[in-house]
Amino acid sequence: MRVVDLIQKKKEGHPHTKEEINFLVENYTKGGIEDYQMSAWLMAVCFKGLNEEETAYMTESFVNSGDVLDFSSISPNIADKHSTGGVGDKVTLVLIPILAQLGVYTAKLSGRGLGFTGGTIDKLESIPNFRCELTNEEFYNQIKNIKVAISSQSPNLTPADGKIYALRDVTATVDNKSLICASVVSKKIASGATSIVLDVKYGSGAFLKTPLEAKELADLMIKTGKLLNRNIDVVISSMEQPLGKSVGNSLEVIEAIEFLKGFYAPDLYEITQELAIKTLINCKKANSYDEAKKMIDEVIENKTALNKFREIIIAQGGNPDVINDYSLFKIGKNIFEIKAQKEGYISKLDALDVAFAAKLLGAGRDKKSDKINFGAGVLLDKKVGGFVKKDETIMKLYYDDVSEEKLNDAINIANKSVEIVTSKVNAPKLIYK
Numbered sequence: 001m002r003v004v005d006l007i008q009k010k011k012e013g014h015p016h017t018k019e020e021i022n023f024l025v026e027n028y029t030k031g032g033i034e035d036y037q038m039s040a041w042l043m044a045v046c047f048k049g050l051n052e053e054e055t056a057y058m059t060e061s062f063v064n065s066g067d068v069l070d071f072s073s074i075s076p077n078i079a080d081k082h083s084t085g086g087v088g089d090k091v092t093l094v095l096i097p098i099l100a101q102l103g104v105y106t107a108k109l110s111g112r113g114l115g116f117t118g119g120t121i122d123k124l125e126s127i128p129n130f131r132c133e134l135t136n137e138e139f140y141n142q143i144k145n146i147k148v149a150i151s152s153q154s155p156n157l158t159p160a161d162g163k164i165y166a167l168r169d170v171t172a173t174v175d176n177k178s179l180i181c182a183s184v185v186s187k188k189i190a191s192g193a194t195s196i197v198l199d200v201k202y203g204s205g206a207f208l209k210t211p212l213e214a215k216e217l218a219d220l221m222i223k224t225g226k227l228l229n230r231n232i233d234v235v236i237s238s239m240e241q242p243l244g245k246s247v248g249n250s251l252e253v254i255e256a257i258e259f260l261k262g263f264y265a266p267d268l269y270e271i272t273q274e275l276a277i278k279t280l281i282n283c284k285k286a287n288s289y290d291e292a293k294k295m296i297d298e299v300i301e302n303k304t305a306l307n308k309f310r311e312i313i314i315a316q317g318g319n320p321d322v323i324n325d326y327s328l329f330k331i332g333k334n335i336f337e338i339k340a341q342k343e344g345y346i347s348k349l350d351a352l353d354v355a356f357a358a359k360l361l362g363a364g365r366d367k368k369s370d371k372i373n374f375g376a377g378v379l380l381d382k383k384v385g386g387f388v389k390k391d392e393t394i395m396k397l398y399y400d401d402v403s404e405e406k407l408n409d410a411i412n413i414a415n416k417s418v419e420i421v422t423s424k425v426n427a428p429k430l431i432y433k
Contacts, residue, residue: 062164069140
């Protein structure tokens with residue numbers, strides 16, 4: 001088998017066999033295929049596509065390239081959740097303790113933020129001394145002991161995906177749905193999950209821009225799961241405006257703690273509830289939508305989900321006092337308020353613009369090696385549909401030491417993110433399907 005022949009085959013739009021996909025993935029991972037050859041093949045895939053079977057073959061090949069975690073001795077039902085990325089998306093921080101408190105064993109592998117999307121690992125590391133790099137043994141034992149662990153991805157899990165993703169990131173081959181599907185689903189399978197719930201986002205603050213694109217990806221992920229004997233549910237949700245009230249690492253963890261204390265933004269509650277209900281039913285902890293919803297509300301109201309979050313923090317070396325003392329978080333010492341230029345209703349709060357403003361203030365990174373400022377970010381006082389008076393605060397920018405140029409750019413972008421109209425505007429629909 002020759003790489004050049006496989007590049008030519010895909011360039012002409014012909015499907016690959018399972019053996020051919022395995023050859024490409026295995027040999028590239030081991031260094032037997034050059035970057036320029038794999039780049040050519042990936043670009044051919046972007047133009048000609050992979051069918052459902054090819055996508056499943058690639059997903060399975062990614063899984064088999066490294067370790068596969070096995071929690072079957074703990075429980076037959078191991079849950080995991082994944083979001084395709086968004087602005088202010090701190091769902092994992094509230095969903096995981098809720099599920100664990102309700103008896104669902106949850107193995108969560110998360111990543112760092114890159115570009116405009118925030119990373120769950122960065123958010124958790126804003127908690128003093130919190131350890132995200134767990135060994136496979138530590139990960140297993142923590143799930144066994146307290147039903148939940150959250151860790152950065154081990155280099156031994158889906159190493160083929162890691163190497164190919166790094167190449168896609170610099171060759172403009174990220175936006176192919178089959179490649180996205182193989183990357184996401186392989187990591188969930190390798191992490192030992194049997195019940196997988198995915199939040200596929202669309203809109204200005206998401207990678208996919210339209211509901212139709214999101215549905216196509218969702219359908220492909222579900223079909224790939226079936227071909228590989230995994231149950232996958234998908235919620236398709238909007239990311240036209242930021243989720244919740246905060247964007248930025250420390251600010252988002254504080255919002256998550258407030259959520260578990262019973263003080264939550266309606267949109268954050270809505271998406272968390274939907275994902276939790278699907279998982280509870282899949283893992284046989286609830287028999288119906290209404291029963292699951294009641295269970296979720298109870299563990300928030302009686303603060304036991306909050307106590308589970310405290311358990312997670314303690315188990316992973318963090319300071320649990322952050323639950324009640326927010327001064328332990330690093331928060332930007334400077335605040336700039338973005339105010340309404342006129343009276344009316346907010347008709348637009350562009351998620352991408354808000355994210356870029358936060359990034360300019362230090363909340364994001366361009367390269368994985370970049371350091372971020374945990375305390376930088378944006379706190380939203382108003383959302384789409386909200387009424388504002390002239391000069392009323394819409395959002396606050398938190399920052400420390402940034403250049404005058406970056407600060408001015410952040411202010412301009414934040415101002416540009418908002419549109420105000422005189423006629424009443426309804427809050428936008430969050431869950432599409």
